[in-house]
Amino acid sequence: MSDIPVFFLHGLAYAGLLFLVSSGLTLIFGMMNVLNFAHAAMYMVGAYLSYTIIMQLTGQFWMALMICPVILFIIGALVERFLLRRVHAQGHLGELLLTFGLAYIITELVKWYWGNYPLAVNVTGFLSGSITIFGFIYPIYRIFVFFSAVLVGGIMALILYKTRLGIILRASVNDSEMTNTLGVNVPLVFMGVFAFGTALSGFAGVIAGPFLSTFPGMAQEILIDAFVVIVVGGFGSLGGAVVAALLIGQLQSFGVLLIPKLSVALIYLLMAAVLIIKPSGLFGEES
Amino acid sequence: MKKKFVYGLCFLTMVFMLALPVFAVAAEDTIKIGVTEPLSGTFKDIGERYLDGAEYAAQVINESGGLLGKKVEVIRIDSELKPDVATRKAQSLILRDGVKFFCGGTGSSVGAAMEQLAEKQNVIMFTYGMDAASMTGVKCNKNFFRPGGSTDGRSFALAQLIAKMKYKKVAIIAQDYSFGQEALAAFKKELAKISPNTKIVAELYHPAGTKDYGPYVSQIITAKPDVIFTPNWGNDLTLLLKQGRPMGMKQKVFSYYINDEVTIQALNDDKMMIGNMGAEIYTLSIPTKKNEAFVAKFYKDKGYYPTWLRGKAYIATMFWAEAVKKAGTTDVAAVIKAWEGLSYDGPAGVWTMRACDHQAQVPYWYTEIVAKTKYFKHAFEAPRGMASAKSVEVPCAETGCKMK
Numbered sequence: 254m255s256d257i258p259v260f261f262l263h264g265l266a267y268a269g270l271l272f273l274v275s276s277g278l279t280l281i282f283g284m285m286n287v288l289n290f291a292h293a294a295m296y297m298v299g300a301y302l303s304y305t306i307i308m309q310l311t312g313q314f315w316m317a318l319m320i321c322p323v324i325l326f327i328i329g330a331l332v333e334r335f336l337l338r339r340v341h342a343q344g345h346l347g348e349l350l351l352t353f354g355l356a357y358i359i360t361e362l363v364k365w366y367w368g369n370y371p372l373a374v375n376v377t378g379f380l381s382g383s384i385t386i387f388g389f390i391y392p393i394y395r396i397f398v399f400f401s402a403v404l405v406g407g408i409m410a411l412i413l414y415k416t417r418l419g420i421i422l423r424a425s426v427n428d429s430e431m432t433n434t435l436g437v438n439v440p441l442v443f444m445g446v447f448a449f450g451t452a453l454s455g456f457a458g459v460i461a462g463p464f465l466s467t468f469p470g471m472a473q474e475i476l477i478d479a480f481v482v483i484v485v486g487g488f489g490s491l492g493g494a495v496v497a498a499l500l501i502g503q504l505q506s507f508g509v510l511l512i513p514k515l516s517v518a519l520i521y522l523l524m525a526a527v528l529i530i531k532p533s534g535l536f537g538e539e540s
Numbered sequence: 541m542k543k544k545f546v547y548g549l550c551f552l553t554m555v556f557m558l559a560l561p562v563f564a565v566a567a568e569d570t571i572k573i574g575v576t577e578p579l580s581g582t583f584k585d586i587g588e589r590y591l592d593g594a595e596y597a598a599q600v601i602n603e604s605g606g607l608l609g610k611k612v613e614v615i616r617i618d619s620e621l622k623p624d625v626a627t628r629k630a631q632s633l634i635l636r637d638g639v640k641f642f643c644g645g646t647g648s649s650v651g652a653a654m655e656q657l658a659e660k661q662n663v664i665m666f667t668y669g670m671d672a673a674s675m676t677g678v679k680c681n682k683n684f685f686r687p688g689g690s691t692d693g694r695s696f697a698l699a700q701l702i703a704k705m706k707y708k709k710v711a712i713i714a715q716d717y718s719f720g721q722e723a724l725a726a727f728k729k730e731l732a733k734i735s736p737n738t739k740i741v742a743e744l745y746h747p748a749g750t751k752d753y754g755p756y757v758s759q760i761i762t763a764k765p766d767v768i769f770t771p772n773w774g775n776d777l778t779l780l781l782k783q784g785r786p787m788g789m790k791q792k793v794f795s796y797y798i799n800d801e802v803t804i805q806a807l808n809d810d811k812m813m814i815g816n817m818g819a820e821i822y823t824l825s826i827p828t829k830k831n832e833a834f835v836a837k838f839y840k841d842k843g844y845y846p847t848w849l850r851g852k853a854y855i856a857t858m859f860w861a862e863a864v865k866k867a868g869t870t871d872v873a874a875v876i877k878a879w880e881g882l883s884y885d886g887p888a889g890v891w892t893m894r895a896c897d898h899q900a901q902v903p904y905w906y907t908e909i910v911a912k913t914k915y916f917k918h919a920f921e922a923p924r925g926m927a928s929a930k931s932v933e934v935p936c937a938e939t940g941c942k943m944k
Contacts (some may be wrong), residue, residue, distance in 0.1 A: 256762050263754035270752075370585045371775065373808030383786050389761075390788030395754070464783075465751055466775050466806065470582050474749060509746075509755035517716075517747045 258387045260506045266395035268502025269402035273460055274475050275482040275494050276405060277453030283489025284426050284446045286345070287337065290352040293476035294359035295451050299325055299458020300467045301363055304372045307462075314376050314463075321459045322452040329451025333444045356472070364469050374462035394463060401460055405453065406495055413491065422446065481520055485527050487537025496535055570613040571870055573598070573857070574633050576626045576644035576654060579618040583646055585802060586849060590645035590669060591616060593846065593853030596838065597861070600854075607861050608868065615639065621646060623653030630654065634661050640872055641860065645669025645688075645853055648719070658683035662872050668856035669849065673722055673939075676899035680941035682876055687856040687884075687891060687900040689821040691719065691771070692934050695726035697819035697904035697927040698769060698794050703735035710738060711765035711791070713756060715776055716745035723771035723796070741765050748776060757784040765791055773797045778806045785812045792816055799823055799907050799921040801847050810919035814911055817924065819904040822851035822888040824915055825923040826905050831887035845915050851887065859884040859891060859900070892929065896936035896943060901929040 278292045303317035340347035383390045413419040424432045425442045433439045486493025508516035577587030598612040619626035633639040642665045651670035658665035659681040668688040714720030742763035798818030838846040863879035880895035889903045907921035
């Protein structure tokens with residue numbers, strides 16, 4: 254049992270990945286009340302773009318980490334401005350169907366452009382190495398995944414709670430008409446939020462590439478986990494997403510070690526338990 | 541009066557339409573074989589490689605005068621990897637075009653459904669890549685043949701290799717569904733029989749499509765095995781190595797499908813692969829004259845190599861053609877009878893179709909991944925001997941097959 258710290262690290266690394274994927278999703282849901290089914294597809298686009306940038310164009314992982322979120326930001330802004338805003342009046346069903354259809358279209362486009370087989374995204378240099386912790390060899394990249402998540406979460410919290418922009422954002426959510434009257438361009442704010450959320454998914458895609466596999470099924474694979482995170486954490490709650498990701502990461506890691514037969518079911522059991530005890534999620538607001 | 545005329549016209553049209561396919565068949569006298577593979581969706585690249593091998597076999601047969609004086613015509617069936625889709629399309633080909641022969645390599649679930657359809661419609665289905673042992677075991681029937689490998693054969697061959705190399709501690713890991721469980725069960729059974737001193741130090745099952753292998757790899761490392769055995773394939777093999785190697789999982793991995801060029805390419809890191817070993821019924825590197833001639837001809841015709849999937853489909857289709865040739869007719873009952881007990885000496889050695897369960901008895905060829913070969917820009921397979929068909933044989937009485 255001397256290897257328990259390693260399992261804790263595994264849990265942290267996976268929690269980091271989960272948070273990166275679900276942060277954009279929860280932001281968009283929390284701010285705009287849109288359940289974005291195309292989120293995971295955007296994440297896949299991020300991963301494939303990083304393949305093109307790293308393996309075909311520049312060879313630089315850092316370059317992909319900077320460029321991909323920008324491209325996804327633009328895509329997100331366009332999707333909000335020209336698609337989402339038009340169906341907004343029809344309520345949630347329209348938005349749901351739109352993003353659902355978008356997910357399929359994006360997946361097919363990815364297959365058409367990049368091909369229907371797995372691609373390799375390799376990191377080189379410092380990030381590809383391993384270090385020894387607690388007497389165990391541990392890959393630096395896994396630690397990097399966790400710290401990227403901490404960084405992203407930190408920046409999001411700072412913007413939301415410590416800046417003027419954050420005040421405007423929260424005001425737009427609470428009472429968009431009043432905020433509009435006060436001279437804030439609320440539609441622009443929403444476009445920004447959606448674009449930023451999409452950029453986050455792109456960032457997560459770049460991070461996931463060298464950790465997981467870049468293939469056309471990667472979106473579906475992560476979508477369910479991301480939804481579990483935002484359901485458990487409470488729809489739209491950033492703090493909730495942090496706690497839920499950490500919880501699920503550890504549950505997954507120690508579940509495999511201690512009760513392997515049940516490990517797959519554990520996170521769904523957690524979700525069911527949370528839904529029964531507190532249907533709005535751990536940090537969700539009671540409606 | 542007018543009404544009667546319209547009815548009559550309708551009736552005539554219908555008769556004509558029904559008769560049309562018959563004319564079509566009569567006009568173009570070929571032996572048709574339907575190849576059921578996923579030609580769209582996630583597993584498209586696998587289906588296309590199998591199809592390529594089967595089509596090449598038809599090409600070779602046709603170049604040398606055809607089969608029973610007729611040309612072999614391959615009909616592509618996109619199974620979408622769904623049993624109901626494959627059988628619906630096959631059914632219509634049977635009824636409309638009188639197709640009597642089907643084959644396929646991807647998805648034991650598709651195979652099992654096709655196996656039932658073949659019996660019901662009295663056609664022949666054969667597979668070169670659907671490996672679940674039960675298809676020539678409890679589910680067997682006289683219309684289904686497997687000129688290919690099975691989980692039993694592969695696990696036996698690899699257990700023998702590990703015993704021969706005198707490893708004492710083995711960690712085994714597999715996907716947690718029937719395929720993975722059958723593979724590990726067969727491996728354990730054989731290892732206990734031939735090398736009782738070799739210990740299984742870790743036995744792990746993970747869901748197919750696992751994303752984080754960290755917790756599994758840590759358990760393997762803690763168990764300190766000499767080597768690792770896994771039937772994992774595709775992404776589940778890629779990620780085991782991709783995430784395991786940087787964590788210090790240095791052991792040789794013995795795997796069913798280690799020489800899959802797509803897996804090696806998806807890893808794109810040869811040092812994670814070098815030293816791993818596998819057992820396969822057809823590999824490029826089989827060191828026989830017949831195989832070298834086949835590989836050379838294929839390369840000349842196509843400009844690329846007949847890697848494992850292509851080779852398996854090619855040999856199985858050639859084997860089927862031998863059976864038709866021996867029968868001297870395309871009559872299904874006659875071909876079944878001709879195929880039973882028939883041997884085919886092809887690029888992968890002598891394959892013999894056993895009558896009791898329609899499972900071909902085939903040798904398994906060992907490979908090891910080495911840094912450089914002439915075939916591929918990445919690390920790729922080199923030959924490491926073989927397990928004879930006899931040594932991996934499952935006795936008729938133990939298969940669970942009751943042939944009607």
